[in-house]
Amino acid sequence: xxxxxxxxxxxxxxxxxxxxxxxxxxxxxxxxxxxxxxxxxxxxxxxxxxxxxxx
Numbered sequence: 540x541x542x543x544x545x546x547x548x549x550x551x552x553x554x555x556x557x558x559x560x561x562x563x564x565x566x567x568x569x570x571x572x573x574x575x576x577x578x579x580x581x582x583x584x585x586x587x588x589x590x591x592x593x594x
Contacts, residue, residue, distance in 0.1 A: 548558050
């Protein structure tokens with residue numbers, strides 16, 4: 540993350556709070572994915588791969 544990234548968010552209409560909130564959400568999912576990978580967590584059987592159709 541660099542100043543240019545924040546500038547791009549501001550150009551898209553993000554204010555300070557929106558930048559903060561987005562940072563918190565993205566960071567949380569990054570953390571959870573790393574924990575799940577480290578523990579070898581398997582996907583549930585009902586979860587489809589990205590782009591996989593329901594058919």
